[in-house]
Amino acid sequence: FYMKAGAVIQEDISEASLIVGVKRPPEEKVIPRKTYAFFSHTIKAQEANMGLLDDLLNKEVRLIDYEKMVDTNGYRIVAFGQWAGVAGMINILHGLGLRFLALGHHTPFMHIGMAHNYRNVSQAIQAVRDCGYEISMGLMPRSIGPLTFCFTGTGNVSKGAQDMINELPVEYVEPHELKDVSETGDMNKVYATVLSRRHHLVRKSDGNYDPMEYENHPELYTSHFRTSVAPYTTCLINGIYWDPHTPRLLRRLDAQRLIRPLKSLSALNEGSPALPHKLLAICDISADTGGSIEFMTECTTIDKPFCIYDADQHIDHDSVEGNGILMCSIDNLPAQLPIEATEYFGDRLFPYIWEMLLSDATKSLNEEEFSPQVRDAIITSNGALTPKFEYIEKMREKREKAQILKRTGMKRVLLLGSGYVSGPVVEYLSRDEGTQVTVASVLLKQAEELAARYPNTIPIMLDASSQEGHLDSLVTDHDLVISMLPYSFHPIVAKHCIRRKVNMVTASYLSPAMKELQSSVEEAGITIVNEMGLDPGIDHMLAMECIEQAKADGCTVESYSSFCGGLPAPECSDNPLRYKFSWSPYGVLLNTMNPAVFLRDGEVVSIPAGGTLMDSATAMDFFPGFSLEGFPNRDSTKYAEQYGIQTAHTLIRGTLRFKGFSKAMGGFVKLGLINTDPNPVLLHPTSTISWKELLCHQMGLSSSMSPEAFEEAVYKQVGEDQFRMDTLRWLGMLSDDAVPHADTILASLAKHLEAKLSFAKGERDLIIMRNDVGIRHPTGELEMRQISLVVYGELNGFSAMAKTVGYPAAIAARMVLDGEISRKGLLVPMTNDIYGLALARLKEEGLHIISKSILQE
Ligand SMILES: NC(=O)c1ccc[n+]([C@@H]2O[C@H](COP(=O)([O-])OP(=O)(O)OC[C@H]3O[C@@H](n4cnc5c(N)ncnc54)[C@H](O)[C@@H]3O)[C@@H](O)[C@H]2O)c1
């Protein structure tokens, strides 16, 4: 059909500038910087679609929403409402047939199928007419009593649904007459009423209805639908537009009352199965989850069109049997009538398609010339909500706040970040029923997945880099903030904590930017516990426990060496780098270009920034069964003062890897891939660059060279090292594979490596920490204290890295919340008041520390 009309049919739509759909596309398939047109269902900040909205914003998509395309008279241009109404009504008549049967009554509705069972609407109408004929012939079981249908709303949905009931022998009555006809009406017909606002909305103060005032102040009104109409309705067909400020038609409480058995009905039904209650079915065509029908929290689908809502238990049963109200709330009803709906859609949209086609989502809206019909329907563009729709953000925040503050008497913790190491933080804190955790992340899905596993945990979306106001209001609503964001975010988070006098915990190094806040933190009288992870974290705690004990025994510390590595378990080290990521990949790679300073036998050794660090790796054989190498980590010399071991002639902190890592990384360094400079080549909106092109660019060569010449050039560049070549080949970096989009080469490399070097299901990680402390006793003896910590990740559970970072952070948070840490200022776990309790609690979590001593002459 489309081909006949001249369309080119192809799977790959990446070259299209405009993508026209009906319903939302899957998030992962949304292509950045394109113009999309579809029904997004985001304009009421619908919770279920906020993830999609975030994605459209992140991907800088221009979204045209049909719901907001209106003509000069304010009427919707593309409104499938009529077809939704038609399909919805056919479906619920079918559903009533099934429900009546389940309740023991065979009715003429059994002759009506689902809307999509018919070739076209005329065929469906024929089936409804046949049913109507039987009703008028008196074939409806008497025991059911007169049937009443209530249509809410007067728009296209309601009209489409009424078109269908008009094919039955129907008598329309006023809503106030419903009670009477439902008791004494004629059984050879059905009754219907159309409910508009004036019928059920009343001002809370005096019971009157003023349409103008309602328009502006719906919050002053309430609905008496639940008492005046619902108890006399067999089937409700809901087609109203609902806005969160307007009164609901039915709440859960109302549903509980409406499904209570009616005494009068059982008297009427003598000898026949009694109907359990009057309100048997709801067809919620508006399909606003949690909206005008509060308890409709999940839409049904064409595949599974019906469920039974059991109001007493507040659950939906996937059935037409059992106790409760039959619900049908399909949100893509027009798809059941594809021919009529498609023709209608095409006819209505066609006049606007030409200008939509010219849309270039990479341009600002000011540079485009759209008609008001299209322009006013643009919800997102260039990574932001358009001014008319900025209210969506506010609505979202308001709802979020209400959710966070809903339960009183809770200790509220704001956890920023839901990445590699956040899981145990939530697990630990949520053990306490009186603690509530809000998990905020720029990746809403990630936060949702984490929060779903624990009680009293609320997921929310927050972009800490662009939503400072939002961050501030979140900080205000919590008793403590744990920042598990990339460490560069901590100072900005800390500023809001200072402003709102809220305590904070991080697992990150106390950076110079954080230290600058020292006096403000003290003035605000708050506590910020830093370096509460593994390395930094547990390493400090074990070091200080040993050092302070040694000093108390009158000893002197002569040397201190601490190495730590997050690694794959050996059986999972099956790649050339012998490495898999158990914490932020960007952080791991960034650390390979750090400078380092350490003290060796009284001599200061310095390694410059930029990648030389990888050449400094040496074999580490304290655990000969592991094939380890190590390289220094940052400036170790400053710990002489912090640990109080100025007496030490050797002082080094370092990182552990399996042998091979530093050599492979050295190849990346030589190719200039460990580079944090912004690189526009990688950000080109529509085209991608391949690894071959990028490497040629880095080497200053043309990418049109032959594959052999290319490989030869790379070989030379990486120091004629075959292992490095094999590594690059294994990672797909000598090929035409696309380089992931990012603003720097390092960020692109991190994304690429994260995809290649992640733990598969059933694989586990490993952390190894080893502190060697040289302790000179007053007797002259030299004791080498070897403190070892080896932790494996749980198969399909928390990784070792997550446990050894997340638990210390959570333990510190708990200690601050419970007043066990009450000192103010910027703290690190190097004092006994913190490390004493924290180490004890970590041991309760199964942390097994092995300490050995070897006496040297
Ligand atoms: N002390 C230690 O031993 C240790 C070990 C591992 C990690 N860490 C630190 O802990 C923190 C978390 O580490 P991770 O491995 O879980 O990191 P990660 O990269 O896996 O997670 C970062 C989280 O921050 C979120 N995020 C990123 N940008 C954001 C933004 N603009 N707004 C809101 N959210 C945003 C991400 O979506 C993610 O949920 C980091 O600071 C890391 O350096 C410390």
Ligand SMILES: N[C@@H](CCCCN[C@@H](CCC(=O)O)C(=O)O)C(=O)O
């Ligand atoms: N050094 C080990 C363990 C690192 C744990 C992560 N520590 C981060 C902390 C960064 C921060 O948030 O300040 C680091 O970069 O060392 C290894 O690399 O395998």
